[in-house]
């Protein structure tokens with residue numbers, strides 16, 4: 138994948154957002170980087186790893202409910218070995234969101250002890266929530282703001298600095314977009330991003346995306362593919378599409394298969410977990 142293509146896909150506002158992050162980073166107590174659990178490598182922006190190298194960071198593997206738990210745990214360990222604190226979450230249901238503050242306290246333990254020994258009261262941690270488009274930033278922000286035990290008034294520090302948004306009692310969020318572009322290693326990553334909805338459907342031709350998706354499922358999750366659609370191993374791509382179109386009634390007038398609808402069926406099924414938890418980033422595919 139050429140650099141030109143990459144820049145087309147990830148337009149100016151993402152570069153601007155990175156610049157803003159770089160400028161504001163010194164104000165932060167801790168940084169939250171959201172990764173997509175189905176793509177924990179491709180959803181990590183390479184620049185942000187450098188920018189945050191000397192800051193406390195927690196990696197939140199969001200959409201854990203959509204990933205293949207076994208593969209995810211392996212990748213999580215790899216990140217931990219790199220020195221990252223990690224947590225798997227499902228921001229939509231709220232699963233593990235209540236553990237984020239505890240993890241942040243653990244990461245900031247020394248600083249907290251120092252402040253407490255001076256008799257200082259621990260204030261909410263200042264943070265940024267960063268991640269690629271659609272990874273779940275807004276969903277997490279909503280969950281964290283709900284998680285307040287006591288919805289009391291603002292602390293003076295908050296009202297003074299308008300750009301800080303209070304997230305429950307635990308965090309103050311800097312009002313930056315926090316949108317990063319994903320890591321591109323090769324064309325496969327583009328397909329993974331398209332399948333999971335991180336890049337818009339119209340960027341890559343749906344036909345190619347579905348072709349890739351069915352081949353991928355055939356290699357890594359054959360039983361689930363065959364069970365879901367009644368497909369057999371000997372079917373090639375077009376036969377699979379025809380089979381799905383016919384059995385699902387995705388037909389045009391004259392009983393011709395409506396391929397656009399078949400693509401939608403496949404992508405909607407994958408994204409909606411009809412084929413179970415899937416992991417696209419795996420050492421073999423990167």
Ligand SMILES: Nc1nc2c(ncn2[C@@H]2O[C@H](COP(=O)(O)OP(=O)(O)O)[C@@H](O)[C@H]2O)c(=O)[nH]1
Pocket residue numbers: 199200201202203226227228229230268269270271272273274275276277
């Ligand atoms: N299944 C699942 N869906 C999620 C999760 N978190 C977010 N979503 C969905 O992912 C989509 C994008 O989320 P959003 O918060 O808008 O992403 P943002 O672009 O990073 O702000 C929405 O449809 C959310 O409902 C999660 O943990 N699990």
Ligand SMILES: [Mg+2]
Pocket residue numbers: 274275276
């Ligand atoms: Mg958002």
